[in-house]
Amino acid sequence: MTDHSSFLISTLEQARSEHSDLALMIDLHMALARAQANVPVTPGAQSLDKDMVAQALDHGQPLLSLLVWTPNPQVLTETWVEICNILATHRADLAEALTQMARLSVDEITALVHPYIVGDDIPESVLAPSPALTYVALNHTLRPFLRAEAEHWHDWFAHAPWYQGYCPFCGGGPDFATLEKGETRRLLCSRCDTEWKIGRVGCPFCGDGTNSYFEDAGYRLYMCEQCQHYLKTLDARKLDTVPLLPAERVVTLGMDIAARAKGYVGV
Ligand SMILES: [Zn+2]
Numbered sequence: 730m731t732d733h734s735s736f737l738i739s740t741l742e743q744a745r746s747e748h749s750d751l752a753l754m755i756d757l758h759m760a761l762a763r764a765q766a767n768v769p770v771t772p773g774a775q776s777l778d779k780d781m782v783a784q785a786l787d788h789g790q791p792l793l794s795l796l797v798w799t800p801n802p803q804v805l806t807e808t809w810v811e812i813c814n815i816l817a818t819h820r821a822d823l824a825e826a827l828t829q830m831a832r833l834s835v836d837e838i839t840a841l842v843h844p845y846i847v848g849d850d851i852p853e854s855v856l857a858p859s860p861a862l863t864y865v866a867l868n869h870t871l872r873p874f875l876r877a878e879a880e881h882w883h884d885w886f887a888h889a890p891w892y893q894g895y896c897p898f899c900g901g902g903p904d905f906a907t908l909e910k911g912e913t914r915r916l917l918c919s920r921c922d923t924e925w926k927i928g929r930v931g932c933p934f935c936g937d938g939t940n941s942y943f944e945d946a947g948y949r950l951y952m953c954e955q956c957q958h959y960l961k962t963l964d965a966r967k968l969d970t971v972p973l974l975p976a977e978r979v980v981t982l983g984m985d986i987a988a989r990a991k992g993y994v995g996v
């Protein structure tokens with residue numbers, strides 16, 4: 730298990746003891762994190778030219794778009810089935826749909842990867858029985874592969890100037906943010922857990938300057954009237970410790986429910 734995975738799991742264990750109301754939700758995410766920690770990933774199969782990467786980043790093109798990237802089909806399929814089973818165990822109400830999803834073939838699962846990464850439509854026949862659930866399962870399935878790949882390439886993109894609201898590695902949108910000392914915000918990629926900095930003001934999804942939010946116990950829920958996206962944000966300016974954003978994403982799942990109930994959308 731990597732340091733990242735064991736730190737995430739121990740932080741979630743600590744959070745579980747502090748938030749008994751979130752115990753069921755945190756149990757599910759600990760099970761997912763444990764499964765993801767055991768996926769045998771082999772990042773860095775390709776080589777890239779440094780100038781080409783710098784040029785792509787300069788044009789707002791994420792690094793992953795330069796790679797012909799597909800996880801090992803067998804490992805991908807085993808991970809997909811395991812993620813579907815974990816979700817089914819913790820969400821009995823969704824178990825029937827998840828059992829059906831777990832039966833997708835290796836080819837069908839592999840064919841989900843590219844459209845997911847570039848934001849293309851996934852064929853309806855594959856999305857049945859539940860489109861939203863397919864995206865959730867895919868997000869959890871691909872996370873260990875994408876995270877390992879992002880860690881492999883980290884030094885190639887982390888120091889390049891990047892002012893976009895999407896991830897410099899995989900192009901995914903943020904699902905959590907933190908306000909830092911100074912005038913910066915740190916965003917967390919919803920797919921690969923890469924973190925990157927952008928300016929404090931404005932909606933990362935549409936670039937609009939709107940800044941309305943609800944605040945509660947150090948957390949802010951930003952909502953954009955322009956594009957209807959929301960962004961969960963932790964005000965970490967007065968904290969003594971550096972927050973672990975993938976754990977913060979889990980302990981604030983109640984904010985996702987509240988935002989969606991108001992008609993706003995996440996990534
Ligand atoms: Zn990413």
Ligand SMILES: [Zn+2]
Pocket residue numbers: 932933934935936937953954955956957958
């Ligand atoms: Zn917006």
